[in-house]
Amino acid sequence: MLGIAKPTYLDIGAHDPVWLSNTYLFYRLGCRGVCVEPSPQSHRAIKRIRPRDICLQCGVGAEANNAAAFYVMDPPTLSSFSKEFIDANVGCPSYRLKEIITIPLLTTSAIIDSHFPTSPNFVSLDVEGHDEQIMKAWDFKRYRPEVFCVETLSHHDSEKVMTITPVFLNAGYVVFADTYINTIYVDATVLEGLRSRG
16 A cells, blocks of 8 residues: 555564464565564464564563563463563463463663664554553654554553554554554654655
């Protein structure tokens, strides 16, 4: 739609190479990107099934940290660095905490500087409780992806959590679409340029 033939992507909290992946279709179409996944098991699966992608076994934080607690949950889709998120969900009968492991954290700036020649075109963000913290630290002046896809549905009560939206609005993005689970934010300047051409 935006006329980007081979979009690059940064998938933060990739979880699985195929299932529930917001970037797998891009991969199948020949695109490449970086998948960030702290879970050792999921990281290995992504590396095996998506060898063209760079896969980093780390977390993402507002600041780099050599030792951050990562809470591995059952189901694994709820694993998180956020103790508050875990506390809110671990009381549900179908959720349980399996283990706590230590994982390094990198900043988004460090990841982009190391692995992209310019800003990625598409960012998928699904980190169970740390989304807003990550986006408040995002350097929008240096890195302006055309599209962000952010999970905005809480798990323990299935309520939409839109407190992250003002971060994008203040940075010049607009809410383009919502899938109920995810909200899609598009750079307003890019969208306006598309409309003016149409």
